[in-house]
Amino acid sequence: MRVLMVCLGNICRSPMAEYVLRHLAEQEGMAGEVRVDSAATSRYQIGETPHMGTRRVLAAHKVRCGNHRARQLTKGDYGRYDLIVGMDEENRYDIMRILGSDPLGKVYLLLDWSEHPRDIADPWYTGDFETTYADVLEGCEALIACLREGRA
Ligand code: 4NP
Numbered sequence: 238m239r240v241l242m243v244c245l246g247n248i249c250r251s252p253m254a255e256y257v258l259r260h261l262a263e264q265e266g267m268a269g270e271v272r273v274d275s276a277a278t279s280r281y282q283i284g285e286t287p288h289m290g291t292r293r294v295l296a297a298h299k300v301r302c303g304n305h306r307a308r309q310l311t312k313g314d315y316g317r318y319d320l321i322v323g324m325d326e327e328n329r330y331d332i333m334r335i336l337g338s339d340p341l342g343k344v345y346l347l348l349d350w351s352e353h354p355r356d357i358a359d360p361w362y363t364g365d366f367e368t369t370y371a372d373v374l375e376g377c378e379a380l381i382a383c384l385r386e387g388r389a
Contacts, residue, residue, distance in 0.1 A: 247277030247307035278331035325356035347376035
């Protein structure tokens with residue numbers, strides 16, 4: 238399963254979700270089955286590394302953070318991934334604007350898999366990376382459970 242995490246800037250939430258999902262997949266012995274990457278809807282931070290707040294919160298929770306560089310989602314990504322996963326409704330709107338359509342039903346929000354589907358707040362504006370981490374973990378745990386059971 239090839240998963241593309243998407244947010245506005247690709248420096249806070251989506252790289253966090255990329256590294257958390259990869260971490261969980263490794264813990265579950267599913268590293269070979271789950272490939273994960275991330276991208277932005279905007280061009281604001283193209284080429285930048287993950288935000289210091291994201292790197293700090295990942296380190297605090299012992300999740301390995303790689304050297305991702307922000308890139309923008311392209312229409313061609315639709316064929317390269319099985320799931321395209323935004324963090325909030327604004328992301329979903331922008332993802333659909335870039336892709337044009339979703340004939341295979343690949344576009345979701347990360348918390349769609351949780352018991353309480355909702356947006357993940359943007360720590361670029363809130364400054365609260367811990368709350369974002371808790372929401373990202375909730376979504377990634379729910380997604381990995383679905384992948385393990387063949388429901389995603
Ligand atoms: P992200 O947060 O979408 O979670 O990566 C943001 C990062 C940068 C900006 C906005 C949101 N920005 O305006 O540059």
